[in-house]
Amino acid sequence: xxxxxxxxxxxxxxxxxxxxxxxxxxxxxxxxxxxxxxxxxxxxxxxxxxxxxxxxxxxxxxxxxxxxxxxxxxxxxxxxxxxxxxxxxxxxxxxxxxxxxxxxxxxxxxxxxxxxxxxxxxxxxxxxxxxxxxxxxxxxxxxxxxxxxxxxxxxxxxxxxxxxxxxxxxxxxxxxxxxxxxxxxxxxxxxxxxxxxxxxxxxxxxxxxxxxxxxxxxx
Amino acid sequence: xxxxxxxxxxxxxxxxxxxxxxxxxxxxxxxxxxxxxxxxxxxxxxxxxxxxxxxxxxxxxxxxxxxxxxxxxxxxxxxxxxxxxxxxxxxxxxxxxxxxxxxxxxxxxxxxxxxxxxxxxxxxxxxxxxxxxxxxxxxxxxxxxxxxxxxxxxxxxxxxxxxxxxxxxxxxxxxxxxxxxxxxxxxxxxxxxxxxxxxxxxxxxxxxxxxxxxxxxxx
DNA sequence: AAACGACCTGAGGGTTAGCTGAACGGTCAC
DNA sequence: GTGACCGTTCAGCTAACCCTCAGGTCGTTT
Numbered sequence: 131x132x133x134x135x136x137x138x139x140x141x142x143x144x145x146x147x148x149x150x151x152x153x154x155x156x157x158x159x160x161x162x163x164x165x166x167x168x169x170x171x172x173x174x175x176x177x178x179x180x181x182x183x184x185x186x187x188x189x190x191x192x193x194x195x196x197x198x199x200x201x202x203x204x205x206x207x208x209x210x211x212x213x214x215x216x217x218x219x220x221x222x223x224x225x226x227x228x229x230x231x232x233x234x235x236x237x238x239x240x241x242x243x244x245x246x247x248x249x250x251x252x253x254x255x256x257x258x259x260x261x262x263x264x265x266x267x268x269x270x271x272x273x274x275x276x277x278x279x280x281x282x283x284x285x286x287x288x289x290x291x292x293x294x295x296x297x298x299x300x301x302x303x304x305x306x307x308x309x310x311x312x313x314x315x316x317x318x319x320x321x322x323x324x325x326x327x328x329x330x331x332x333x334x335x336x337x338x339x340x341x342x343x344x345x346x347x348x349x
Numbered sequence: 350x351x352x353x354x355x356x357x358x359x360x361x362x363x364x365x366x367x368x369x370x371x372x373x374x375x376x377x378x379x380x381x382x383x384x385x386x387x388x389x390x391x392x393x394x395x396x397x398x399x400x401x402x403x404x405x406x407x408x409x410x411x412x413x414x415x416x417x418x419x420x421x422x423x424x425x426x427x428x429x430x431x432x433x434x435x436x437x438x439x440x441x442x443x444x445x446x447x448x449x450x451x452x453x454x455x456x457x458x459x460x461x462x463x464x465x466x467x468x469x470x471x472x473x474x475x476x477x478x479x480x481x482x483x484x485x486x487x488x489x490x491x492x493x494x495x496x497x498x499x500x501x502x503x504x505x506x507x508x509x510x511x512x513x514x515x516x517x518x519x520x521x522x523x524x525x526x527x528x529x530x531x532x533x534x535x536x537x538x539x540x541x542x543x544x545x546x547x548x549x550x551x552x553x554x555x556x557x558x559x560x561x562x563x564x565x566x567x568x
Numbered sequence: 569a570a571a572c573g574a575c576c577t578g579a580g581g582g583t584t585a586g587c588t589g590a591a592c593g594g595t596c597a598c
Numbered sequence: 599g600t601g602a603c604c605g606t607t608c609a610g611c612t613a614a615c616c617c618t619c620a621g622g623t624c625g626t627t628t
Contacts, residue, residue, distance in 0.1 A: 138410070309607090335481060493616085536576090585612105587610105595602105
């Protein structure tokens, strides 16, 4: 369930989550949120801390589901003192990558399912979502936060062609105003750090985008 | 639904889409677009970002359908801020091939996850619309963007004779001023890259056009 | 068979998309 | 404060690409 009073954020999140295969309900204020949650028993609630009627933390108390809070960046730590075990938070403005990663992490922790694989693997490139570690050919590689998010997005969508606009929309914060040049820079960084050996996995499709894929067996 | 204030663009698009079997409604400004969309619930909206009354992004918010934006090339922002998941965009001047490809991609993504085949196949020539990969006789072939668009147009219209004028109209941007000689050049490139083995698939019909087809079984 | 038009293709020039090193400013830990 | 790290922008460069052109080939007509 997605709870936010701004329609644009609500739509952004619910569309993105539906696309990823989640079933999504929405609410625009705390009152509605509590009602819907009672009826539908969602597995997880994405909840804006700043709501017109009730405080988000207050809402969380009345909901029997793990919560992923959305908070303003300048919110000091004590603001989220109401975090229960299993909850988590993301600061606005977020990127879709960020939110989805946190959602999956929360669900993983609260679900009974015993240790589902958090390892992504493409050829000899491996990424652990939990520990945020990355290996290429057995050798561990250190990545900055943005590099990690970008690589994660690539690996989740391995084999699919991604345009720079798509990448910008998912990996960068939704209010990022710059141009797509920054994507080129980060692809360059990633290539140097994790794609400097054969077989090359990150491929450029001129004037189309990028794709991470294992080259076909018979070249 | 097609929304653009320039009649020439509107007609170009709607005629081309109708010919391809789509049912098309049109609107000339944002106000009309919102009204028509409300009444008719289109499956997809092709929407010029620059409209006389409302901003295209504003219109998109009020429409409950995936959107394919038309933007000017010189819009330096490679990031369309309002781009929701499932939306896409094409820069002006576009080619009809481009627009139709994007439309199909958006519909494919938003329709039920019925994994429809995105593979075109003629004899031992195969083309994947998603990954933009092409194989001839199992061997992968690298094509430039224009080569790919041309081959795609051929394959979608396999067995149909295409005049150079038709090809120019569909594969090249609508403002292309050059002559049809360029088509000959690109057919030549394609022959070298994907039609250098028997059976030959691209055939010249002198003073008529070209056709991509499998030769009849018995000579 | 000659003449003509249509087509093929190699070569070349102008253009553009993408790559990357460098620089700048911000943030955070110490 | 100070330094390390990070995110972003920018500009020069390169390689890929698009288009044109011209000389040659091939088919058709006279």
